[in-house]
Amino acid sequence: MDTRDQIIVALDCDDRAGAERIVGQLGEECRFYKVGLELLTAAGPDFVTFLVAQGKEVFLDLKLFEIPNSVAGAVRAAGTLGVSMVTVHGMGGLGIMTAAVEAARAFPGLRILALTVVTSMTDEDLTDIGIGGSAAEQVLRLARLAGKAGCHGLIASPQDVAALRSALGADPLIVTPGVTLPGDSPAEHARPGTPRAAIAAGASHIVVGRTVTRAPDPAAAFRLVRAGLSR
Structure with missing residues:
Protein backbone atom coordinates (compact mmCIF):
# COMPACT_ATOMS: atom_id res chain seq x y z
CA MET A 1 0.00 0.00 0.00
CA ASP A 2 1.25 3.48 -0.89
CA THR A 3 2.03 5.26 2.38
CA ARG A 4 -0.17 8.17 1.28
CA ASP A 5 -3.14 5.81 1.39
CA GLN A 6 -2.32 4.85 4.98
CA ILE A 7 -2.42 8.42 6.34
CA ILE A 8 -5.80 9.93 7.17
CA VAL A 9 -5.74 13.63 8.03
CA ALA A 10 -8.32 14.64 10.62
CA LEU A 11 -10.11 17.83 9.63
CA ASP A 12 -11.04 18.77 13.19
CA CYS A 13 -12.17 22.25 12.16
CA ASP A 14 -15.10 24.32 13.34
CA ASP A 15 -15.94 25.79 9.94
CA ARG A 16 -15.80 24.89 6.27
CA ALA A 17 -13.42 27.68 5.32
CA GLY A 18 -10.73 26.37 7.66
CA ALA A 19 -11.17 22.82 6.42
CA GLU A 20 -11.02 23.87 2.76
CA ARG A 21 -7.88 25.86 3.47
CA ILE A 22 -6.12 22.76 4.85
CA VAL A 23 -7.28 20.62 1.92
CA GLY A 24 -5.95 23.26 -0.47
CA GLN A 25 -2.60 23.44 1.33
CA LEU A 26 -2.18 19.67 1.23
CA GLY A 27 -3.18 19.39 -2.42
CA GLU A 28 -2.23 16.08 -3.99
CA GLU A 29 -0.16 15.04 -0.96
CA CYS A 30 -3.18 13.82 0.99
CA ARG A 31 -5.71 11.35 -0.38
CA PHE A 32 -7.74 10.53 2.73
CA TYR A 33 -9.55 12.80 5.22
CA LYS A 34 -11.47 12.26 8.43
CA VAL A 35 -14.63 14.29 8.93
CA GLY A 36 -15.92 14.15 12.49
CA LEU A 37 -18.92 15.43 14.34
CA GLU A 38 -17.61 18.98 14.76
CA LEU A 39 -17.01 19.65 11.07
CA LEU A 40 -20.07 17.72 9.93
CA THR A 41 -22.25 19.80 12.25
CA ALA A 42 -20.61 23.06 11.19
CA ALA A 43 -20.38 22.49 7.44
CA GLY A 44 -22.99 19.82 6.72
CA PRO A 45 -22.84 16.83 4.37
CA ASP A 46 -22.13 19.09 1.38
CA PHE A 47 -18.54 19.29 2.55
CA VAL A 48 -18.23 15.51 2.36
CA THR A 49 -19.59 15.68 -1.18
CA PHE A 50 -16.98 18.35 -1.94
CA LEU A 51 -14.15 16.07 -0.82
CA VAL A 52 -15.46 13.06 -2.72
CA ALA A 53 -15.83 15.15 -5.87
CA GLN A 54 -12.12 16.00 -5.60
CA GLY A 55 -11.27 12.32 -5.61
CA LYS A 56 -10.55 12.13 -1.88
CA GLU A 57 -11.50 9.24 0.34
CA VAL A 58 -13.52 10.19 3.40
CA PHE A 59 -13.55 8.56 6.81
CA LEU A 60 -16.82 9.74 8.37
CA ASP A 61 -16.26 9.41 12.10
CA LEU A 62 -19.83 9.33 13.43
CA LYS A 63 -19.34 6.82 16.29
CA LEU A 64 -22.91 5.65 15.74
CA PHE A 65 -24.60 4.52 18.95
CA GLU A 66 -28.39 4.39 18.49
CA ILE A 67 -31.15 1.87 17.94
CA PRO A 68 -30.28 -0.46 15.03
CA ASN A 69 -32.83 1.06 12.63
CA SER A 70 -31.42 4.55 13.12
CA VAL A 71 -27.86 3.28 12.74
CA ALA A 72 -28.77 1.54 9.48
CA GLY A 73 -30.35 4.75 8.16
CA ALA A 74 -27.25 6.78 9.01
CA VAL A 75 -25.01 4.22 7.30
CA ARG A 76 -27.13 4.35 4.15
CA ALA A 77 -26.91 8.15 4.18
CA ALA A 78 -23.14 7.92 4.52
CA GLY A 79 -22.95 5.45 1.65
CA THR A 80 -24.99 7.75 -0.56
CA LEU A 81 -22.49 10.54 0.14
CA GLY A 82 -19.72 8.30 -1.20
CA VAL A 83 -17.65 7.91 1.95
CA SER A 84 -15.16 5.06 2.32
CA MET A 85 -15.38 4.42 6.06
CA VAL A 86 -17.93 5.09 8.79
CA THR A 87 -17.63 4.31 12.49
CA VAL A 88 -20.08 2.58 14.81
CA HIS A 89 -19.62 2.30 18.58
CA GLY A 90 -18.58 -1.19 19.64
CA MET A 91 -20.17 -0.65 23.04
CA GLY A 92 -23.53 -0.49 21.25
CA GLY A 93 -23.40 -4.25 20.98
CA LEU A 94 -23.94 -6.89 18.35
CA GLY A 95 -27.33 -5.64 17.12
CA ILE A 96 -26.13 -2.15 16.32
CA MET A 97 -22.95 -3.30 14.60
CA THR A 98 -24.78 -5.95 12.58
CA ALA A 99 -27.34 -3.38 11.43
CA ALA A 100 -24.51 -1.13 10.23
CA VAL A 101 -22.83 -3.95 8.32
CA GLU A 102 -26.07 -5.02 6.67
CA ALA A 103 -26.88 -1.45 5.60
CA ALA A 104 -23.41 -1.07 4.10
CA ARG A 105 -23.86 -4.03 1.75
CA ALA A 106 -25.59 -1.77 -0.77
CA PHE A 107 -22.38 0.28 -1.04
CA PRO A 108 -19.45 -1.95 -2.04
CA GLY A 109 -16.83 0.71 -1.25
CA LEU A 110 -18.11 1.41 2.26
CA ARG A 111 -16.37 -0.17 5.23
CA ILE A 112 -17.80 -0.31 8.73
CA LEU A 113 -15.29 0.25 11.52
CA ALA A 114 -16.09 -0.48 15.15
CA LEU A 115 -14.77 1.90 17.76
CA THR A 116 -13.35 -0.12 20.63
CA VAL A 117 -12.25 2.20 23.46
CA VAL A 118 -11.84 5.93 22.82
CA THR A 119 -8.16 6.86 22.95
CA SER A 120 -8.78 9.42 25.69
CA MET A 121 -10.16 6.77 28.09
CA THR A 122 -8.13 5.11 30.82
CA ASP A 123 -8.72 2.04 32.97
CA GLU A 124 -10.11 4.36 35.65
CA ASP A 125 -12.61 5.86 33.18
CA LEU A 126 -13.93 2.38 32.39
CA THR A 127 -14.30 1.63 36.09
CA ASP A 128 -16.32 4.84 36.48
CA ILE A 129 -18.91 3.57 33.99
CA GLY A 130 -19.08 0.11 35.49
CA ILE A 131 -16.80 -1.83 33.15
CA GLY A 132 -14.38 -4.17 34.88
CA GLY A 133 -10.93 -4.96 33.58
CA SER A 134 -8.44 -2.84 31.74
CA ALA A 135 -8.83 -0.78 28.58
CA ALA A 136 -6.68 -3.35 26.77
CA GLU A 137 -9.04 -6.16 27.80
CA GLN A 138 -12.10 -4.17 26.74
CA VAL A 139 -10.54 -3.41 23.35
CA LEU A 140 -10.06 -7.12 22.65
CA ARG A 141 -13.53 -7.98 23.90
CA LEU A 142 -15.21 -5.44 21.61
CA ALA A 143 -12.92 -6.30 18.70
CA ARG A 144 -14.03 -9.92 18.82
CA LEU A 145 -17.66 -8.84 19.00
CA ALA A 146 -17.13 -6.56 15.99
CA GLY A 147 -15.70 -9.49 14.06
CA LYS A 148 -18.76 -11.57 14.92
CA ALA A 149 -20.95 -8.74 13.56
CA GLY A 150 -19.00 -8.70 10.29
CA CYS A 151 -17.35 -5.30 10.71
CA HIS A 152 -14.57 -4.60 8.26
CA GLY A 153 -12.24 -3.15 10.85
CA LEU A 154 -11.59 -1.43 14.14
CA ILE A 155 -10.68 1.89 15.66
CA ALA A 156 -8.10 1.45 18.41
CA SER A 157 -5.16 3.23 19.95
CA PRO A 158 -1.61 2.65 18.69
CA GLN A 159 -0.88 0.79 21.91
CA ASP A 160 -3.62 -1.75 21.17
CA VAL A 161 -2.57 -2.69 17.64
CA ALA A 162 -0.07 -5.47 18.34
CA ALA A 163 -2.48 -7.36 20.61
CA LEU A 164 -5.28 -7.00 18.07
CA ARG A 165 -3.16 -8.35 15.22
CA SER A 166 -2.02 -11.23 17.38
CA ALA A 167 -5.59 -12.11 18.32
CA LEU A 168 -7.39 -11.40 15.05
CA GLY A 169 -4.86 -11.94 12.29
CA ALA A 170 -4.20 -9.92 9.18
CA ASP A 171 -7.72 -9.43 7.81
CA PRO A 172 -9.37 -6.56 9.74
CA LEU A 173 -8.51 -2.96 9.04
CA ILE A 174 -7.08 -1.28 12.12
CA VAL A 175 -7.28 2.51 12.09
CA THR A 176 -5.38 4.29 14.83
CA PRO A 177 -6.11 7.81 16.04
CA GLY A 178 -3.87 9.22 18.75
CA VAL A 179 -0.65 9.19 16.72
CA THR A 180 1.88 11.98 17.15
CA LEU A 181 5.43 12.60 16.00
CA PRO A 182 8.19 12.12 18.57
CA GLY A 183 8.29 15.17 20.84
CA ASP A 184 4.75 16.31 20.03
CA SER A 185 2.14 16.60 22.76
CA PRO A 186 -0.34 13.68 22.86
CA ALA A 187 -3.07 16.23 23.69
CA GLU A 188 -6.12 14.41 25.08
CA HIS A 189 -5.00 10.93 24.00
CA ALA A 190 -4.27 8.67 26.97
CA ARG A 191 -2.78 5.84 24.89
CA ARG A 196 5.90 4.48 12.61
CA ALA A 197 5.23 2.43 15.75
CA ALA A 198 1.54 2.08 14.88
CA ILE A 199 2.24 0.85 11.35
CA ALA A 200 5.05 -1.43 12.52
CA ALA A 201 2.65 -3.02 15.02
CA GLY A 202 0.17 -3.75 12.23
CA ALA A 203 -2.10 -0.73 11.82
CA SER A 204 -3.55 -0.43 8.33
CA HIS A 205 -4.13 3.33 8.66
CA ILE A 206 -3.12 6.12 11.00
CA VAL A 207 -5.08 9.29 11.75
CA VAL A 208 -3.03 12.46 12.17
CA GLY A 209 -4.53 15.77 13.20
CA ARG A 210 -2.81 18.79 14.69
CA THR A 211 0.64 17.46 13.79
CA VAL A 212 -0.29 18.28 10.18
CA THR A 213 -3.23 20.69 10.29
CA ARG A 214 -1.65 23.16 12.73
CA ALA A 215 1.83 23.05 11.24
CA PRO A 216 3.15 26.22 9.56
CA ASP A 217 3.43 24.17 6.36
CA PRO A 218 0.87 21.32 6.44
CA ALA A 219 2.20 19.74 3.24
CA ALA A 220 5.73 19.60 4.64
CA ALA A 221 4.41 18.11 7.89
CA PHE A 222 2.47 15.48 5.92
CA ARG A 223 5.62 14.56 4.00
CA LEU A 224 7.48 14.21 7.31
CA VAL A 225 4.87 11.79 8.61
CA ARG A 226 4.96 9.87 5.35
CA ALA A 227 8.76 9.67 5.37
CA GLY A 228 8.65 8.23 8.86
CA LEU A 229 6.50 5.35 7.65
CA SER A 230 9.03 4.43 4.96
CA ARG A 231 12.10 4.13 7.15
Missing part, protein backbone atom coordinates in the same frame (compact mmCIF):
# COMPACT_ATOMS: atom_id res chain seq x y z
CA PRO A 192 -0.75 7.53 22.11
CA GLY A 193 2.02 6.32 19.83
CA THR A 194 4.10 7.41 16.85
CA PRO A 195 2.97 6.81 13.26
Whole structure:
Protein backbone atom coordinates (compact mmCIF):
# COMPACT_ATOMS: atom_id res chain seq x y z
CA MET A 1 0.00 0.00 0.00
CA ASP A 2 1.25 3.48 -0.89
CA THR A 3 2.03 5.26 2.38
CA ARG A 4 -0.17 8.17 1.28
CA ASP A 5 -3.14 5.81 1.39
CA GLN A 6 -2.32 4.85 4.98
CA ILE A 7 -2.42 8.42 6.34
CA ILE A 8 -5.80 9.93 7.17
CA VAL A 9 -5.74 13.63 8.03
CA ALA A 10 -8.32 14.64 10.62
CA LEU A 11 -10.11 17.83 9.63
CA ASP A 12 -11.04 18.77 13.19
CA CYS A 13 -12.17 22.25 12.16
CA ASP A 14 -15.10 24.32 13.34
CA ASP A 15 -15.94 25.79 9.94
CA ARG A 16 -15.80 24.89 6.27
CA ALA A 17 -13.42 27.68 5.32
CA GLY A 18 -10.73 26.37 7.66
CA ALA A 19 -11.17 22.82 6.42
CA GLU A 20 -11.02 23.87 2.76
CA ARG A 21 -7.88 25.86 3.47
CA ILE A 22 -6.12 22.76 4.85
CA VAL A 23 -7.28 20.62 1.92
CA GLY A 24 -5.95 23.26 -0.47
CA GLN A 25 -2.60 23.44 1.33
CA LEU A 26 -2.18 19.67 1.23
CA GLY A 27 -3.18 19.39 -2.42
CA GLU A 28 -2.23 16.08 -3.99
CA GLU A 29 -0.16 15.04 -0.96
CA CYS A 30 -3.18 13.82 0.99
CA ARG A 31 -5.71 11.35 -0.38
CA PHE A 32 -7.74 10.53 2.73
CA TYR A 33 -9.55 12.80 5.22
CA LYS A 34 -11.47 12.26 8.43
CA VAL A 35 -14.63 14.29 8.93
CA GLY A 36 -15.92 14.15 12.49
CA LEU A 37 -18.92 15.43 14.34
CA GLU A 38 -17.61 18.98 14.76
CA LEU A 39 -17.01 19.65 11.07
CA LEU A 40 -20.07 17.72 9.93
CA THR A 41 -22.25 19.80 12.25
CA ALA A 42 -20.61 23.06 11.19
CA ALA A 43 -20.38 22.49 7.44
CA GLY A 44 -22.99 19.82 6.72
CA PRO A 45 -22.84 16.83 4.37
CA ASP A 46 -22.13 19.09 1.38
CA PHE A 47 -18.54 19.29 2.55
CA VAL A 48 -18.23 15.51 2.36
CA THR A 49 -19.59 15.68 -1.18
CA PHE A 50 -16.98 18.35 -1.94
CA LEU A 51 -14.15 16.07 -0.82
CA VAL A 52 -15.46 13.06 -2.72
CA ALA A 53 -15.83 15.15 -5.87
CA GLN A 54 -12.12 16.00 -5.60
CA GLY A 55 -11.27 12.32 -5.61
CA LYS A 56 -10.55 12.13 -1.88
CA GLU A 57 -11.50 9.24 0.34
CA VAL A 58 -13.52 10.19 3.40
CA PHE A 59 -13.55 8.56 6.81
CA LEU A 60 -16.82 9.74 8.37
CA ASP A 61 -16.26 9.41 12.10
CA LEU A 62 -19.83 9.33 13.43
CA LYS A 63 -19.34 6.82 16.29
CA LEU A 64 -22.91 5.65 15.74
CA PHE A 65 -24.60 4.52 18.95
CA GLU A 66 -28.39 4.39 18.49
CA ILE A 67 -31.15 1.87 17.94
CA PRO A 68 -30.28 -0.46 15.03
CA ASN A 69 -32.83 1.06 12.63
CA SER A 70 -31.42 4.55 13.12
CA VAL A 71 -27.86 3.28 12.74
CA ALA A 72 -28.77 1.54 9.48
CA GLY A 73 -30.35 4.75 8.16
CA ALA A 74 -27.25 6.78 9.01
CA VAL A 75 -25.01 4.22 7.30
CA ARG A 76 -27.13 4.35 4.15
CA ALA A 77 -26.91 8.15 4.18
CA ALA A 78 -23.14 7.92 4.52
CA GLY A 79 -22.95 5.45 1.65
CA THR A 80 -24.99 7.75 -0.56
CA LEU A 81 -22.49 10.54 0.14
CA GLY A 82 -19.72 8.30 -1.20
CA VAL A 83 -17.65 7.91 1.95
CA SER A 84 -15.16 5.06 2.32
CA MET A 85 -15.38 4.42 6.06
CA VAL A 86 -17.93 5.09 8.79
CA THR A 87 -17.63 4.31 12.49
CA VAL A 88 -20.08 2.58 14.81
CA HIS A 89 -19.62 2.30 18.58
CA GLY A 90 -18.58 -1.19 19.64
CA MET A 91 -20.17 -0.65 23.04
CA GLY A 92 -23.53 -0.49 21.25
CA GLY A 93 -23.40 -4.25 20.98
CA LEU A 94 -23.94 -6.89 18.35
CA GLY A 95 -27.33 -5.64 17.12
CA ILE A 96 -26.13 -2.15 16.32
CA MET A 97 -22.95 -3.30 14.60
CA THR A 98 -24.78 -5.95 12.58
CA ALA A 99 -27.34 -3.38 11.43
CA ALA A 100 -24.51 -1.13 10.23
CA VAL A 101 -22.83 -3.95 8.32
CA GLU A 102 -26.07 -5.02 6.67
CA ALA A 103 -26.88 -1.45 5.60
CA ALA A 104 -23.41 -1.07 4.10
CA ARG A 105 -23.86 -4.03 1.75
CA ALA A 106 -25.59 -1.77 -0.77
CA PHE A 107 -22.38 0.28 -1.04
CA PRO A 108 -19.45 -1.95 -2.04
CA GLY A 109 -16.83 0.71 -1.25
CA LEU A 110 -18.11 1.41 2.26
CA ARG A 111 -16.37 -0.17 5.23
CA ILE A 112 -17.80 -0.31 8.73
CA LEU A 113 -15.29 0.25 11.52
CA ALA A 114 -16.09 -0.48 15.15
CA LEU A 115 -14.77 1.90 17.76
CA THR A 116 -13.35 -0.12 20.63
CA VAL A 117 -12.25 2.20 23.46
CA VAL A 118 -11.84 5.93 22.82
CA THR A 119 -8.16 6.86 22.95
CA SER A 120 -8.78 9.42 25.69
CA MET A 121 -10.16 6.77 28.09
CA THR A 122 -8.13 5.11 30.82
CA ASP A 123 -8.72 2.04 32.97
CA GLU A 124 -10.11 4.36 35.65
CA ASP A 125 -12.61 5.86 33.18
CA LEU A 126 -13.93 2.38 32.39
CA THR A 127 -14.30 1.63 36.09
CA ASP A 128 -16.32 4.84 36.48
CA ILE A 129 -18.91 3.57 33.99
CA GLY A 130 -19.08 0.11 35.49
CA ILE A 131 -16.80 -1.83 33.15
CA GLY A 132 -14.38 -4.17 34.88
CA GLY A 133 -10.93 -4.96 33.58
CA SER A 134 -8.44 -2.84 31.74
CA ALA A 135 -8.83 -0.78 28.58
CA ALA A 136 -6.68 -3.35 26.77
CA GLU A 137 -9.04 -6.16 27.80
CA GLN A 138 -12.10 -4.17 26.74
CA VAL A 139 -10.54 -3.41 23.35
CA LEU A 140 -10.06 -7.12 22.65
CA ARG A 141 -13.53 -7.98 23.90
CA LEU A 142 -15.21 -5.44 21.61
CA ALA A 143 -12.92 -6.30 18.70
CA ARG A 144 -14.03 -9.92 18.82
CA LEU A 145 -17.66 -8.84 19.00
CA ALA A 146 -17.13 -6.56 15.99
CA GLY A 147 -15.70 -9.49 14.06
CA LYS A 148 -18.76 -11.57 14.92
CA ALA A 149 -20.95 -8.74 13.56
CA GLY A 150 -19.00 -8.70 10.29
CA CYS A 151 -17.35 -5.30 10.71
CA HIS A 152 -14.57 -4.60 8.26
CA GLY A 153 -12.24 -3.15 10.85
CA LEU A 154 -11.59 -1.43 14.14
CA ILE A 155 -10.68 1.89 15.66
CA ALA A 156 -8.10 1.45 18.41
CA SER A 157 -5.16 3.23 19.95
CA PRO A 158 -1.61 2.65 18.69
CA GLN A 159 -0.88 0.79 21.91
CA ASP A 160 -3.62 -1.75 21.17
CA VAL A 161 -2.57 -2.69 17.64
CA ALA A 162 -0.07 -5.47 18.34
CA ALA A 163 -2.48 -7.36 20.61
CA LEU A 164 -5.28 -7.00 18.07
CA ARG A 165 -3.16 -8.35 15.22
CA SER A 166 -2.02 -11.23 17.38
CA ALA A 167 -5.59 -12.11 18.32
CA LEU A 168 -7.39 -11.40 15.05
CA GLY A 169 -4.86 -11.94 12.29
CA ALA A 170 -4.20 -9.92 9.18
CA ASP A 171 -7.72 -9.43 7.81
CA PRO A 172 -9.37 -6.56 9.74
CA LEU A 173 -8.51 -2.96 9.04
CA ILE A 174 -7.08 -1.28 12.12
CA VAL A 175 -7.28 2.51 12.09
CA THR A 176 -5.38 4.29 14.83
CA PRO A 177 -6.11 7.81 16.04
CA GLY A 178 -3.87 9.22 18.75
CA VAL A 179 -0.65 9.19 16.72
CA THR A 180 1.88 11.98 17.15
CA LEU A 181 5.43 12.60 16.00
CA PRO A 182 8.19 12.12 18.57
CA GLY A 183 8.29 15.17 20.84
CA ASP A 184 4.75 16.31 20.03
CA SER A 185 2.14 16.60 22.76
CA PRO A 186 -0.34 13.68 22.86
CA ALA A 187 -3.07 16.23 23.69
CA GLU A 188 -6.12 14.41 25.08
CA HIS A 189 -5.00 10.93 24.00
CA ALA A 190 -4.27 8.67 26.97
CA ARG A 191 -2.78 5.84 24.89
CA PRO A 192 -0.75 7.53 22.11
CA GLY A 193 2.02 6.32 19.83
CA THR A 194 4.10 7.41 16.85
CA PRO A 195 2.97 6.81 13.26
CA ARG A 196 5.90 4.48 12.61
CA ALA A 197 5.23 2.43 15.75
CA ALA A 198 1.54 2.08 14.88
CA ILE A 199 2.24 0.85 11.35
CA ALA A 200 5.05 -1.43 12.52
CA ALA A 201 2.65 -3.02 15.02
CA GLY A 202 0.17 -3.75 12.23
CA ALA A 203 -2.10 -0.73 11.82
CA SER A 204 -3.55 -0.43 8.33
CA HIS A 205 -4.13 3.33 8.66
CA ILE A 206 -3.12 6.12 11.00
CA VAL A 207 -5.08 9.29 11.75
CA VAL A 208 -3.03 12.46 12.17
CA GLY A 209 -4.53 15.77 13.20
CA ARG A 210 -2.81 18.79 14.69
CA THR A 211 0.64 17.46 13.79
CA VAL A 212 -0.29 18.28 10.18
CA THR A 213 -3.23 20.69 10.29
CA ARG A 214 -1.65 23.16 12.73
CA ALA A 215 1.83 23.05 11.24
CA PRO A 216 3.15 26.22 9.56
CA ASP A 217 3.43 24.17 6.36
CA PRO A 218 0.87 21.32 6.44
CA ALA A 219 2.20 19.74 3.24
CA ALA A 220 5.73 19.60 4.64
CA ALA A 221 4.41 18.11 7.89
CA PHE A 222 2.47 15.48 5.92
CA ARG A 223 5.62 14.56 4.00
CA LEU A 224 7.48 14.21 7.31
CA VAL A 225 4.87 11.79 8.61
CA ARG A 226 4.96 9.87 5.35
CA ALA A 227 8.76 9.67 5.37
CA GLY A 228 8.65 8.23 8.86
CA LEU A 229 6.50 5.35 7.65
CA SER A 230 9.03 4.43 4.96
CA ARG A 231 12.10 4.13 7.15
